[in-house]
Amino acid sequence: MPVNRIFAVAAALLTAAWTVPAGADPSFVPVYEDNFPDPFITFHNGEFIAYSTNDGPNLPMLTSSDLVHWKRVAAADGRRIDAMPKMAPWAKPDRTWAPEVMKSGDKWLLYYTAASAKKSMQCIGVAVASDPKGPFVDNSAEPLVCQTDEGGSIDPNPFRDADGKLYLYYKSDGNAVGKHSFIWGQRLSDDGLKLVGDAVPLLTDDQKWEWKLVEAPSMVKSPTGYQMFYSAAYYGWDYPGERLSNYATGYASCSGPLGPCKDAPENPLLHSFNDRDAGCLSGPGHPAVFQAGKQHFLAFHAWAATSGCRPLDPERYLYIAPLFWKDGKPTLGPSLRERKAQERG
Template identity: 45%
Template sequence: MVRRALLVLVLLLAGCGQDSPETTKEAPVTFTNPVFAENFPDPGALLVDGTWFAYGTNGPAGNVPVMTSPDLVHWTPAGDAMPSIGRWALPGNTWAPEVIAGGDGRYLLYYTARSAETDRQCLGVAVSDQPGGPFRDGAGKPLVCQAEEGGSIDASPYRDPDGGLWLYWKNDGNAIGQPTYLYGSKLSADGLSLSGESKRLLVNDAAWEAHVIEAPQMVRRDGRLYLFYSANAFDAEAYALGYAVCEGPLGPCRKADENPILSTSPAAAGPGHGFLVEAAGGRTWLLYHAWPPDSIGSVTPGRQLWLDEVVWEDGKPVVRGPTAEPQPMP
């Protein structure tokens, strides 16, 4: 009886430190959309020293709500990146900000606001030595203001591998019953002024785009330039995202035949105003906003922040979304 008890004890000790297959197998780390369930429309993002910064259209958090994240999934509100807008602008309509690192250690924030002179939405640029702000616009007039074309919105900066800075935006033609175009122009080296002719790159001429094309973002991938954009009414299920391939920073650009590449699903309505980012391992992801299907146009919860992977098939971006099921972390 004693020998039998000793044998059992030896076997138990031998098993210590050896986990069963069930205990050694690690569960995959996943996330589920939306990654921020409150209102955060028109996201732009920037990675600085391992921290992601996201900037959104004005709301209760301020002129330029800013959030931070270590992984693109877990976001923490971080206040107002631009407590005071330019003196040329009126408060209350500060839209679609995007930030890029300047060449002098500073950060440049491009934003939309209402011009006191023209009563149209126009573009400004503000500067800070920190990515979270405070950003300040010291100019006495907007950077771009196409009042005769309805105004200018949705500024998006892009830096080419040669160091050149470019700016893309949309004329707000739909505000006055005119066509809407996506424009591009070269920026000065300091990013504070246009240094070349503004050129029209795309117009709302596809059926799915209806009366508006907006929210441009130029991205270089494997030597090719892709101009992402959104179209249709922002507060409708028809709002969606497409892209064009461009021969150079100022075109010519050709829209993809498979557009739109992100559209309404049972889980997310009117997805768009996307911002493409590159995460660890070269994987690309799209931050964008979308409405809950039963709350389109409502203030609460508003346009929530979503994240889905973009894969590249034969040089074409394919958005895996809107995805409401658990998926691997970036």
């Protein structure tokens, strides 16, 4: 199916299911109220497919026809299907984080973070499948990226530029070893399986709101140029104090796919809040930009909370919000949610 036809189908699916909330409704509500951290979403054959950090399977998945109603990808007996049932020789199971997929030719590539069997750190690998639901296979003896001098590497984000060139962005996990964290960019080979040239540092944890940690890059070619969305600060929620998480999402403007990049002065774009009218949001992070039709969306996770905005369960829910640009700057609309019965008419 041609790309423009795919986008048209996706756009038609969306309009029937979600609406802009009334003034008294919360600004952000989850579309999936179960643990689904570090989300990534793609569209294939009439459905959206979402992937997350492991929660049982190495690579759990959800599917949706409208971005609002989601269901687990499961076998007939209800058992969740693992899109990557066997780890690479270099990797251990149970610490498979932040997966993102990209189609390359007739193959699907999975970029993922996993615990190294030889090193006490996380590293990045790439696996291949003929279908976006797997099974993805990585037979590599060594990871694709592992910055051992920087505490390891996590959060891979593949990006295809308008000229077809491929890039990979990732975080050096310096905060795990008492160093600064960086977000890096590097060219990928045309097949997406190898790195080309030197890695370029694009961002570091030099802003007050970042609390000495940056991670989870998501590069996009926006109507106004290249912009990298990313998260900052400690991802957790301070349960003993029942305070809102410092984890937040910002962006940087970049002159090209390998920078240089500059933090937006209005950061963070998305942060925790507890407001009588706007509702509650705690720890919104790990942004993933994707597109359906001409509309961009931002998928992210936030902590499960009570109506009083206190910790509910140690789970991170899936949120999706429309992403716009105004005067060259990104802005988020209220998150997607199901239409009310009276609105369906």
